[in-house]
Amino acid sequence: MIEPNGTSEKGYYENIIVICPTCKSKKNLKIPTKIINQSKQLTTVSIPSGTVCDHGFQSFVDKNFKIRGYQRVDFEFAKMEFFEGGGDIDDGYIQDEETTSLSSLPLFKDIIKLLRSYVDTKEILGSGLFSIEGNVLYSSLPSNTLFSITKEFEVRSEKKLSNLKKMYLELENNQKICSNYIEIQKMRFALVLFFAHTVKLGMGNLYLNDLVKKIKELEG
Structure with a gap:
């Protein structure tokens, strides 16, 4: 916890x-x-x-x-x-952005749209995609939760525990964090969903499995 x-x-x-x-x-x-x-x-x-x-x-x-x-x-x-990444803006001021291999691909935008679509105000309170070292590629997680999860990934990376497939964490207020390690374009990442206290871990796992399946479909 x-x-x-x-x-x-x-x-x-x-x-x-x-x-x-x-x-x-x-x-x-x-x-x-x-x-x-x-x-x-x-x-x-x-x-x-x-x-x-x-x-x-x-x-x-x-x-x-x-x-x-x-x-x-x-x-x-x-x-x-x-x-x-900075994307493109109308006046072309931001261009040729140096990013990770995934965030420079069109697939990354599709994954962001998918992660965004999962978040609501009742059950799924945020989502994120991280490197296995804890670097943030995308996050709509609350700041407190974001800090906690990045520290957790950093510790697991240092202790060489990133070969684990899934991670479940429960906060003191009974909110839950469910994470699944996933391979995208032959690179390994950690996918995160943040749940309200009313969501059971079993249901959270179903949401997470469905999200992994849809990302794989996007990847083709």
């Missing part, structure tokens, strides 16, 4: 000011430093409507926690998201 609120470590967050590209509203947001530091160049932060203003948008943050650009979106996401 891991603590639900183990994120008080100094230096875990960095404050950045984001500006909505539509209405120019501003807000100071706390961004986990680990995600930005591990990225090779840029990190995309998806900001849902209601966080800064009535609009949802994406910001592209570099390793110095400077915002390099924004992008309006024509879809809605329920949670704040982080994922590796």
Whole structure:
């Protein structure tokens, strides 16, 4: 069992000011430093409507926690998201992004869409895709949970336990984290779903198995 609120470590967050590209509203947001530091160049932060203003948008943050650009979106996401890479923006300011082998492929965008589609406000509270060392490729997990799960992956990697197929964790508030190691494009990753306290581990495992199956279908 891991603590639900183990994120008080100094230096875990960095404050950045984001500006909505539509209405120019501003807000100071706390961004986990680990995600930005591990990225090779840029990190995309998806900001849902209601966080800064009535609009949802994406910001592209570099390793110095400077915002390099924004992008309006024509879809809605329920949670704040982080994922590796900066994508393309209209003025071409962000291009030739250096990313991992997976996040540079069109398949990565399809996987993000699939992970996003699984998240709701009742049962599945977040999702994520990680390297086996704990680096974040994509996450819509709450910050506290994200910190806990990355630490868990780091420990398992150091102890050479990444040959395990699945991992189940239960927080003190009975929320659950279910993870499945999966091979995508001959690379190994950890897939994570975060469940509300009302979801039983057996049901969580069914959701996770279904997600793995759909990713394999995307891969062809």
